[in-house]
Amino acid sequence: MSRIIMCVDMDSFYASVEIRDNPKLVDKPVAVGAGNIEMKSEGVRLGDYKEISGAITTCSYVARKYGVKSGMRLSAVRKLCPDCILVPPRMQRYKEISDQIMELLENFVDHENFEVRSIDEAFLDITENVKNFEEAEQFGFNIKNEIKEQIGLTCSVGIGPTKSIAKIASGTNKPDGLTIVFPRNVEEFLKDLPVKKIPGIGKKTAERLKKELGIETIGHLASIKDLQKLKKLFGKNAIYFYYVANGIDQSRVMPRSGIKSISNQKTFSKPIADEKTIKETILKLAERIYKRLKKGNLEFKTVTINIPFDVKTFHSKSISLKHYSNSLETIINTANQIWDENIAPEITSIRRLSLKISNLRKIQTKQKDLTYWFKNNK
């Protein structure tokens, strides 16, 4: 049976974070970038400046309607859309939000089936989470909803039998799309797409394919007979491109080296104020986290509770222990302590609660166990 891979790609990520953080930018053409003009954190209107140089990294979908594209020069953006608001990039903020998104996504699958591809993109191997592609679609919708609900951003999801197809699918229906490519539809799906949709084929390679071999579509590339010629042009990548064009891609979802944290969260349907429900929730979340801790043969040092007041502000408190621990009781007790001492006095009701353990490491084989072994095996 084929694998089921999902690619989650955030929509115009930097621009979307800016809009999320500043409601005044909603429905406006927004670009993130830098230039020779004095920037204000709330942004400047490009049409108000005569002499501008510089470029944008990304732009909102409203800006894209005017023809504005990522990487464009500021002068070109201004020409297309004088009302476009230019906002300076805040990389640390994007990283922060990205971490929240990745943490949330990783909770959906086992650690070994999750890959962070870039700041705004991830792969999930969901083969073991769903029965078939129909169920995978529902899974994709759940993930989209969760990101929208918890982070306040939209993403586009692609689902397919390989990583490259999932990736291509995620880009075909943006923004806020979900595209699913069943194994039987792979050829049909790829056939008419331009070659540059293949991950790794950039503008230059696409131009060379057209100039040297007259190839423009993935279908054409898939049917090429003279592989040697392709190899001569593109080296060892040629075979990879050829396989991907034929829907074949053996590359696996690659987890980050080592788990950084384990977390779990609960969203309530209405604001919760009573202590009993909160303590029960902490207990349930701790039990789920503990299961994954045990499975990974890990121990932890830090416990964190996150309480998002709303999508914008995260209220986060941590306690770091003196020694590593691998006990469920320690997770529960430390979380309760954080709640009682740091959070309860400050807020009255919550809508979401997230519990996290971090500072993880593999449980070490203890020296005394070895001495014990020697003593008894002499």
Ligand SMILES: [Mg+2]
């Ligand atoms: Mg993206």
